[in-house]
Amino acid sequence: MLDINFIRDNVDIIKDAARKKHSKVDIDRLVQLDDERKQKLGVVESLRAEQNTASRAVATASNNTEREQLISEMKLLKEDLQAREDELKKIMGDWREIMLQVPNVPDMSVPEGKTDEDNQEFKVWGEKPQFDFEPKDHIELMEDLDMVDFTRGTKVHGFRGYFLKNDGALLSFAIWQYAMDFFTKKGLSPMLPPAIVRKSNLYGTGHLPNEADDIYQTQDDDYLAGTAEVPTMGYYADEVLTAEQLDNAKFLSFSPCYRREAGSHGKDIKGLIRVHEFYKLEQVILCEASHEKSVEYHEQLNRNTEEFIESLNIPYHTVINCAGDLGQGQVKKYDIELWVPREETYREISSASYFHDFQTRRFNIRYKDESGKMRFAHSLNSTAIPTPRVLVSMMENFQNADGSVTIPEVLRKYMGGRERIEK
């Protein structure tokens, strides 16, 4: 949600943002509705003022005759007021609907483009492995090592179902544990949030109204969050944060993530790249309403994840997302993608974005700044690490000719000191 006055003052910028993000929102219509809103509001407010004055007169009237007369006059005014209020209500309904569609403005540094294919690589790290044997893909590797069972996964869950088992399960726990240790050292507070959330949280983060198809819903009209960003952002909804709370609003949230993948039925139909249910550690930060702070934290969050991947020694690159690949509320986003040898491509494992006050405005998360003014905080989030997707690269990059897989050094202490996963 943007400030309507900001929109009015920057119509061209907003229209350009909508164009870049391929949003069909009609800004001219919004401005027109806002004009009507203001006009009607003026009328309603002056009628209300009249009513309030008259009410006071009724209350202090010296005798009943005077009172009766005032009251009968007020009845007429009341009808007029009610009609006007209905008109205003209707306009406000349309106004709100469009306001929820208005996208946040991408940063100047965000390149134009339509899809993830237009994202621009700006950093490459690590040595891609050279194999002197025919490398296997993660599916074959993991099935051979009895780490995963897709057949029974689909039997139990259906399309995109999977079981992680034995070292597949152990390795997942190792990654979570190691990530917990690694990211909490960066000053984030560990959190286990609910994954079942009320609708308002998804409006808050900006996943609704536009991504409804991709979200699981319960029979109680609750939703299954696709990321811990959703409940973690909701944590401080409708609160005014103290300076201390705002300073410490740096979270590392671990949760299951549920995604219907409604728009991607033909894509990545095998393996662990695209699944309906996975686990993820997510970094979420609230900070003071300063663009510079947002930028600083954004770089930091992204760097945290890069460092984590570097500590695992997996080759990756980082891309800056083009405007067309940004979510409605996002100002700027980096994706970190890991090298997948068999596909000879990089696959996304992390997204780091900042939102300015787009989300906090919807969540109503405020604080008092030094001058005592109420302000909406800024929000940011970034993947710390998703499992099982990270296993795909880990398996393929570290495989050996005999079909075993070398465990990254930093994970060994969580795997009973073992160096390899083997039969």
Added chain:
RNA sequence: GGAGAGAUGGCAGAGUGGUCGAAUGCACCAGUCUUGAAAACUGGAGUAUCGCAAGGUACCGUGGGUUCGAAUCCCACUCUCUCCGCCA
């Protein structure tokens, strides 16, 4: 699942139809006192919105309704708490 109580400003908490946008306390800001601080005292201060301003309007969980007038009465919904039941 059953029974009951409740939701008011940053927090706590009064207020059951008419100058109530709302007492009081705490917290906050400024001043007095003090070498400084604390305490005490004095004063200030809700948020949003319209307006150059004076000032207007809205906001007492949410949405409706009754009324000339609603924090206050009625209806629905949401949430919280207590007790019972069930359950990991």
